[in-house]
Amino acid sequence: MAYFVVQVRSGKEIEVKEMLKAALHRTGDSMVKAIYAMETFTEIVRNEHDMCDLSALKTEDISDHLYVKRIQAGLSNLRAACDSLKVYEDANSLKLLNSYKENIRELSTELREARKGTRKISSVLSGYILVELNVNFHYFPDNIWHLVKSIPNVAGIPSKYNIPQEEVDAFFTQVDVTPEVEMQLDELLSNEEIKDMKNEMLHEANKAIGTVEEDELLESIDSLETTLIESVTEVKATVDPSSPIKSLVERCKALVRRKRQSVILPSTLFLGLYNEIEIKNLFPATNADDFLHRLKGWIYRHSSEVNIE
Incomplete structure (x- = not known):
């Protein structure tokens, strides 16, 4: 067996892999054992x-991922076509522009x-794929290389020599393709909404001075002024x-998408925070x-376990 690196356009690793697989199938070539784009995914809740x-x-x-990519490419082309037509004001151009807008x-x-039921898939090998051959060639065979070059979005090969086996073994041991989970949480509050909530909680806190309820209300007021991004950063620093x-x-990682706070975390951490019943049912x-x-x-809990050991 031998491994070779192919450089591709960043973000196109999976598309190149699938097109190369299809091209090899059409030619009946059996020299390639496997193609690796090292896919991982984010499950969005x-x-x-x-x-x-x-x-x-x-x-x-x-397949679903590639379908979404094709729609996105079509949208990009249509939007570019619309922009180029906006400088014209004749009837035919305006008619075509309206047609493009309807297609968009x-x-x-x-x-x-399409996105509703589709996983967000990406490659951990940004800008590269690996090609594994059934035979131990020292050089990338010309016939395979010519086929690879014919695939759209292939940029070239960093080296015509194969990757040493020990480097391949080390890579597959170290690479992390653990999936992630993106949880969409609260919508961001406007400044006016935050102000109203603070005033309401301060009023309640003033009626509960010296009690546990007062402490809880004051803590909630502080949290209103702290974003999820800041809070997650502080927790990580501990x-x-x-x-x-x-x-x-x-x-x-915490972030904001479309005015909604979200958090992305590895699936192993997600499974530590939520139990099986919560995940499978409600x-x-x-x-x-x-x-x-x-x-x-x-x-x-885990820091305590580490300290005890």
């Missing part, structure tokens, strides 16, 4: 009715529907750099406070 599926990628997942609306609707859970927690796509409470508790 939008609400409490979404089922979280962390099972391995299937052929239909890749239809494709946008199709894209939204983990000892030498702790075995550090790398896992570091992969936890998954708690709740608020940011609930997520942070679970994350802090998980870190505390």
Whole structure:
């Protein structure tokens, strides 16, 4: 066996892999044993009715991913065509422009529907794929290389020599294709909404001075002024750099998409925060406070276990 690196356009790794597989099938070439784009995926949970599926990628997942990519490419082409027509004001150009706009609306609707049941798939080998041959060639065979070059979005080969076996073994040992889960949490509040909630909670806190309820209300007021991104950053900073859970927690990322707070975390951490019943039945796509409470508790438990050992 021999492994060779092929450089491709970044973001096109999976498309190139599938096109190369199809080309090899058409030519009947059996010299290539496997092609690796090292795919991983992000499972997106939008609400409490979404089922979280962390099972391995299937052929239909890749097909759905490529279908979404084709729609996106079609939209990009149509939008570019619209921009080029906007400088013209004759009747034919305006008619064609309206036709393009209608196509864009239809494709946008199709894209939204396609994305609903599609995993977000990506490659951990950004800009590259690996080609494994059945035979131990020292050089990339010319016939295979000419076929590879014919595939769109292939940029070239960094080296005509094969990769040493020890480097291949080390790579496959170290590469992390653990899937991720993206949880969409609370919608961002406007400044006016935050102000109203603060005033209401301050009023309640003033009526409960000296009690546990007052402390809880004041803590909630503080959390209103802190974004999920800031909170997750602070929690991550509490983990000892030498702790075995550090790398896992570091992969936890908070962000804002379309005015909604979201968090992306590795599936192994996700499975530590939520139990099997929650995931399979009524998954708690709740608020940011609930997520942070679970994350802090998980870190505390695992840090304690590490310290005891």
